[in-house]
Amino acid sequence: MRPAPAPSAPPPSLPAGPDDVIRTRGLTKRFRGGQLAVDGLDLTVPRGSVFGFLGPNGSGKTTTIRMLMGLIAPTSGTASVLGASMPQSVATVLPRVGALIEGPALYGFLTGRDNLDRFDAADPTADPRTRRQRVEAALERVGLSAAAGKKARAYSLGMKQRLGLASALLRPRELLVLDEPTNGLDPQGMREIRTLVREVAAEGTTVFLSSHLLDEIEQVCSHAAVMSRGRLVVQGTVAELAARAQGRLVVRTPDTAKAAEVLAAHRVAGPAVEDGRVSGELGALGEEVLPGLCAALVAAGVRVHGFGLERGTLEDAFVALTGEGFDVAG
Incomplete structure (x- = not known):
């Protein structure tokens, strides 16, 4: 999918603070027919956090992520990622971001390994001389080394999800954006992905994790925001949010x-x-x-x-x- 073109009258630049990896102000998306998917979102994601973007299916999480990644333009409001306005700065921002959005887009006729080769080759900043090492390391990291030679069309939903995650992990990134990363995984696979998220965060990458699973957010995230019907209900540390409920x-x-x-x-x-x-x-x-x-x-x-x-x-x-x-x- 091509990034959406910038609006004809772009909003003013919104520089993030030194500790903000993502920042939005009044971010709004209204689709044709009047459907309001995201309504005046003010979101702040601290650098170094594992940030859980929490809400039921249909609450506006994926639409927000697509705006942050420059895949669609907002109707109004502003967003910055890694200190640069989006979608205007997709060319400079996206090479610093690993992302898995709305499930992996794979070439079914290629093997898992060949899919990762293609993804790595599409990165203009990737050194082709070390491509094989990166691909093999990513496959190992998500537990797909044994299935790397199988065609992607023969993969289960969970295996496809793992391969998509491997594509986001081909190179170290400043920000990792994961939209429902445990979809289709069995309980063991979910535990492995949670462990992987913790490892990536420990290496210094900020992780922005969208999920409708409360236990997933509680187990791996340091911060969270709650979305409901397109609006931000609350955000803060996970401990602060849980403390809002009376014991x-x-x-x-x-x-x-x-x-x-x-x-x-x-x-x-x-x-x-x-x-x-x-x-x-x-x-x-x-x-x-x-x-x-x-x-x-x-x-x-x-x-x-x-x-x-x-x-x-x-x-x-x-x-x-x-x-x-x-x-x-x-």
């Missing part, structure tokens, strides 16, 4: 009914009983009330087998922020 007090006891009474009497919101556990929201009470609650339970004769605060997860935060459920398992 729940959980008491394990055989005396569940009595424990629920005591908690309710001490203004713990909505004590719920399930499988030998009583849980409730502290709300505005704060964590400082925990010692007193535990003492009150014991004083009331409740046999306390376990007592503690379960921290909120990214899923809890997403539901609290958007009021929507989320596709956790895929």
